[in-house]
Amino acid sequence: MTGLLAYFVFFATIATIYAIIVMGLNIQWGFTGLFNAGVVGFYAIGAYACAILTGPARDTLIGGFGMPFLVGLAGAALAAALAGLVVALITLRLSEEYLAIATFGIGLTVQLVALNAAGLTGGANGLYGLPRPFWSLFDSVQAFNLFYLVFVVVIGLLVWALLARLVRSPWGRLLRAIREDDVAARSLGKNPVSVRVQSFVIGSAIMGTAGALYTGYVGFISPIDFIPILTFQIWAMLIVGGSGSLLGGVIGSFVIWLIWTGSGTLLSRLAPPDLQAQSSAVQVVLIGLIIVLTILIRPRGLIGEKSAVSSKK
Amino acid sequence: MIQAIADGLSTGAIIALGAMGVTLVMGILRFTNFAHAEYLTWGAYMALAVLSVTGLDAGQTGPFRFGLGLVLATVIAVVLTVALALAIDYLVFRRLRGRVNHITLVFASFGVALIVRYSIHLIFGGAAHYYSNDLQIAWLIGDGLRVMPDQALVFALALLVSVVLFLFLKYSALGLAMRGVAENPALAAINGVHFRKILFWTWAIGGGLAAVSGVFYGMTVQIRPDMGFQLLLPIFAAAILGGIGNVVGALFGGFIVALIEAIALLWIPAGYKIAVPFVVLLLVLWLCPRGLFKGSSGGSK
Numbered sequence: 172m173t174g175l176l177a178y179f180v181f182f183a184t185i186a187t188i189y190a191i192i193v194m195g196l197n198i199q200w201g202f203t204g205l206f207n208a209g210v211v212g213f214y215a216i217g218a219y220a221c222a223i224l225t226g227p228a229r230d231t232l233i234g235g236f237g238m239p240f241l242v243g244l245a246g247a248a249l250a251a252a253l254a255g256l257v258v259a260l261i262t263l264r265l266s267e268e269y270l271a272i273a274t275f276g277i278g279l280t281v282q283l284v285a286l287n288a289a290g291l292t293g294g295a296n297g298l299y300g301l302p303r304p305f306w307s308l309f310d311s312v313q314a315f316n317l318f319y320l321v322f323v324v325v326i327g328l329l330v331w332a333l334l335a336r337l338v339r340s341p342w343g344r345l346l347r348a349i350r351e352d353d354v355a356a357r358s359l360g361k362n363p364v365s366v367r368v369q370s371f372v373i374g375s376a377i378m379g380t381a382g383a384l385y386t387g388y389v390g391f392i393s394p395i396d397f398i399p400i401l402t403f404q405i406w407a408m409l410i411v412g413g414s415g416s417l418l419g420g421v422i423g424s425f426v427i428w429l430i431w432t433g434s435g436t437l438l439s440r441l442a443p444p445d446l447q448a449q450s451s452a453v454q455v456v457l458i459g460l461i462i463v464l465t466i467l468i469r470p471r472g473l474i475g476e477k478s479a480v481s482s483k484k
Numbered sequence: 485m486i487q488a489i490a491d492g493l494s495t496g497a498i499i500a501l502g503a504m505g506v507t508l509v510m511g512i513l514r515f516t517n518f519a520h521a522e523y524l525t526w527g528a529y530m531a532l533a534v535l536s537v538t539g540l541d542a543g544q545t546g547p548f549r550f551g552l553g554l555v556l557a558t559v560i561a562v563v564l565t566v567a568l569a570l571a572i573d574y575l576v577f578r579r580l581r582g583r584v585n586h587i588t589l590v591f592a593s594f595g596v597a598l599i600v601r602y603s604i605h606l607i608f609g610g611a612a613h614y615y616s617n618d619l620q621i622a623w624l625i626g627d628g629l630r631v632m633p634d635q636a637l638v639f640a641l642a643l644l645v646s647v648v649l650f651l652f653l654k655y656s657a658l659g660l661a662m663r664g665v666a667e668n669p670a671l672a673a674i675n676g677v678h679f680r681k682i683l684f685w686t687w688a689i690g691g692g693l694a695a696v697s698g699v700f701y702g703m704t705v706q707i708r709p710d711m712g713f714q715l716l717l718p719i720f721a722a723a724i725l726g727g728i729g730n731v732v733g734a735l736f737g738g739f740i741v742a743l744i745e746a747i748a749l750l751w752i753p754a755g756y757k758i759a760v761p762f763v764v765l766l767l768v769l770w771l772c773p774r775g776l777f778k779g780s781s782g783g784s785k
Contacts, residue, residue, distance in 0.1 A: 206587050208518070208594060261770045267587050268516040269769055271594075272720045275518070276762035279717060287755035403598055406591075448610060455602040462595035466588060467579055 180316050182432065187323045188384050190424035193408045194330050194417065195377030201414035202338060203370040204350035205263075206271040209278025210405045213375045215397035216254050216281055217247035217382025222298045222392055223291065232298075233290050240304035244383045251379020252372050254281075259371040264364050270371075278402055285394040297393025304387050323384055330377055331417055337373070338417075346370055403458050404431060410465045413472030422473060430457070485750065486629050492746030493739060494635030494704065497642035500738025501697035502715060503722035504649060504731050505690030511666040511729025512686045513581075515589040519572065520694060521719060522600040523565050525712035527695025528702035529604055530561035532613055541616070548633050550703070554615055562695040569691035572596055573683065597713075605709040613707040615699075638700040645693065646735040653731060658685060666729050717758060718742065721765040727775030736777065740764075 192214055199205040207213075221243035223234030238246075258277055262269040285292045292298065304322070309315040337343050348356045349363045356363055386392055404427060412423020434457060438450035465472060506520050531554065534540070540553035576596055580589050622630040653659035658681075664672035665682045673679060701711060722741045726733025745760040752760075768775065 204585065204587065206590060258766075261766055265769060265773045268510075268590060269724070269773070271516060271518075271587070271590050272717075272724075273766060273769065276717055276765060280759045280762050283756055283759050287753060400598075403595070406594070449606055452602040452605040452610075456599055456606065459595045459598035459602065463576055463592055463599065466584075466592050466595070467576065470584065470588070 177313060177316070180313075180320050182428070184316070184320045184323055184388060186425045186428040187320070187327050188381050188388070189405065189408060189428060190421045191323075191327050191330055191381040191384065192378050192405050193412070193420040193424050194327075194334055195374040195381065196405055196409050197374075197414060197417065197420045198334060198337070198346075198377070199371055199374035200409065201416070201420070202343065202346045202350065203367060204267070205367060205371050205374075206267060206274070207371075207374070208271045208275035209281075209402060210274075210378060211397050211399060211401040212274070212278035212281035213251045213254060213378035214382040214385075214401065215285060217251045217379025218386045218392050218396070219285065219292055219298070219382070220250035220379065221247040221383035221386040222301050225386075226298055226301045231290070232293065234298075237302075240302065240387055243386070244380060247379040247383035247386075248376040249379070251382065252376035255372045255375025256368070259368040263367045263371065278399060282394055282397060282399070285397060293393070295394060297391060297396075299391045301386055301390045301392070303390050319388055323388070326380070326384060327421075330380070331421075334377075334417060342366070342369075400455055400458070403455075403462065404428075407458050407461050407465075409472075410462060410470075411472050413474040416472070416474045419472055419474035426473075427458075427461070430461075485747070488746040488750055489743060490629060490631050490635070492743040494632075494639050495746065496739035496742030497639045498697050498701045498704070498738075499715060499718045499722050499742055500642045500735045501645065501693045501700070502719040503726065503734040503738050504646060505693040505697075506719055507723040507726060507729055507731060507734040508662075508686055509690050510723060512662055512682060513577075515577075515586055515593070516720070518590065518593040518716070519597040519600060520593075520690070521712035521716035522597050522604075523569055523691055523694035523712070524698035524701065524715060525604055525709060526568055526600060527561045527565040527691075527698035528707050528711060529608055529698075530564040530695070531557040531699045531702070532608075532615065532707055534560045535615065548637055550634060550637065554699070554703075558696060558699045561699060562692045565695035565698075566688045566691040568600070569687040569694075570684065572600075573687055601709055601713060608709065610709055613702075615703055615707070632704070634700075634703055638704070641696070641700075642735060642738070645696075646732055649689070649731045662686065714758065717765065718745070718761040721761040721768070724765060724773075725768050725775055727777040730775065730777050733775055733777035737775070740776075 192210060195213075196207060196210055199207050221240075224236050224238045224246045225240055225243035226232075226235045227237055228235035254277065258270070258273050262273045286295055288294070303315065303319070305318065306315060309318060338346070345356065345361055345366055349361070349366055353363050385396070408423040408427040409420055410423070411427055412421065413419030431454060434454050435451070438453060439447065442450040502521065502524055505523075506517065509515075509517050509520065534557040535553060540556065541551065576592050577589060580592055622632050623636070625631055653663055661672065661677040662682055662685065664675065664677055665679065669679065698712065701715065705711065718738075718741050722737030723734050724737070725740055726735070726737030741761050741764055744764055745757065748760045749757060
């Protein structure tokens with residue numbers, strides 16, 4: 172396999188994992204209107220949960236249960252769902268702004284725990300030597316990477332199929348009804364709070380699943396994999412692609428990831444060595460600009476949700 | 485323990501100055517501005533820029549590391565921070581207000597925060613800066629309690645600001661109009677209150693307080709691009725604890741959050757510092773979501 176193809180496989184794998192997170196955010200924001208300011212936290216919880224469940228036992232660590240990868244995947248979804256449930260139960264009966272603030276806190280706190288709870292997470296050194304699923308079946312790294320891309324895409328398609336079904340179901344209609352008009356939904360005897368909690372928990376579980384897929388891919392995780400900027404990247408992917416559209420989210424993931432890696436490569440080539448540290452700030456400002464400008468100029472993104480009614484306020 | 489309380493009170497004053505601005509904006513303009521903490525950072529850096537451009541010394545007055553130079557720099561920083569807050573409102577929030585779901589404003593502020601924080605990073609670099617390298621001699625009070633004069637000053641200033649702000653909101657015509665908009669914007673408009681005027685003063689007060697808070701924070705800790713970001717959660721916790729829109733509540737909220745943080749750090753590892761305000765926040769939202777003190781407005785809903 173040539174270098175370019177190998178890079179493409181790597182690029183597509185990461186972009187697909189991000190696309191799965193975006194799907195989780197899409198159910199929360201795109202379909203239900205719930206603002207999650209700590210996406211990276213749920214992703215990290217999934218990644219660490221998987222690492223702790225599947226990792227090899229070590230004297231210095233509490234975790235390392237050596238479980239099969241599928242158990243790790245399920246555990247990751249469950250752990251992230253649980254975190255989502257706690258935040259949602261506390262904040263969702265209140266004004267929606269509180270959910271934004273609380274999820275922002277989750278994002279920061281998870282990073283703190285990852286850094287400081289060395290007995291569980293390996294601290295700043297992270298967890299390493301984690302098993303990659305079906306690794307032994309392949310005789311070369313390239314073959315494994317290619318397999319893993321297919322594996323991630325299959326999981327992504329499964330999540331997509333699940334969400335597409337959910338969104339079309341009566342429950343999915345209810346989600347949009349609540350997003351558009353809470354009072355009307357309540358007057359029809361629906362319970363918006365409970366439906367919001369369900370939607371938030373499902374979204375969190377999907378983000379956790381994506382975290383587990385990342386762990387299985389790289390076999391090594393540390394707090395620097397889960398820096399706060401990831402939350403903004405995921406948001407940019409969703410809104411550029413078009414929130415409320417599953418296809419839009421996936422396209423947005425690839426577009427933004429291309430812009431991010433492309434601008435990174437470009438800047439590292441062009442910027443003089445003493446300004447390298449500064450050049451990464453340019454990338455982040457770019458993400459911020461993309462978010463704000465999209466909200467201002469094209470709130471529906473590239474492929475927005477189709478309008479369900481003929482006229483909107 | 486006493487030392488922790490003393491340190492908590494001075495940090496609390498800085499948080500309170502930020503939280504008073506946040507609570508005003510949340511109460512009157514009705515959205516949670518994630519970019520508010522970046523106004524603190526901006527204010528701190530603007531004061532730094534003024535000092536380095538003019539070549540003024542931060543100065544020293546009596547026991548304080550706060551001389552005429554830094555006072556002047558702070559005044560200019562306040563003006564520049566208010567200008568930033570107004571510019572952001574003009575460029576971003578004004579275009580969205582009333583047109584979109586109000587949580588989209590929160591989202592936009594989230595993006596704005598990123599732009600401001602990393603623009604500062606880009607302009608000034610990521611390294612820590614200081615206003616002055618002078619060492620300050622702590623006041624020794626009683627048996628081994630050490631209080632930095634600057635800490636005492638920021639504490640007194642926060643008290644003063646909250647009292648002035650409270651009196652302003654309660655008795656002045658403009659303050660009454662601001663409370664009116666917070667309570668019921670449509671009714672306020674019918675009674676001849678100009679929303680744009682209220683908008684201007686809300687950002688002016690919020691931005692000004694943020695700049696002062698940022699300078700004080702920069703003086704007691706250090707000036708870094710993520711300094712405001714680190715304070716965002718304590719500021720939100722203080723504002724919610726105090727009841728949204730309640731300025732005096734935000735003052736007490738700031739002290740309570742900082743005191744809990746300082747005392748908790750006696751037992752828990754320092755690495756978990758930021759988690760403390762978060763836990764406080766969750767507990768408040770869970771147990772008494774309207775805050776300990778009655779919000780003076782309809783809240784951010």
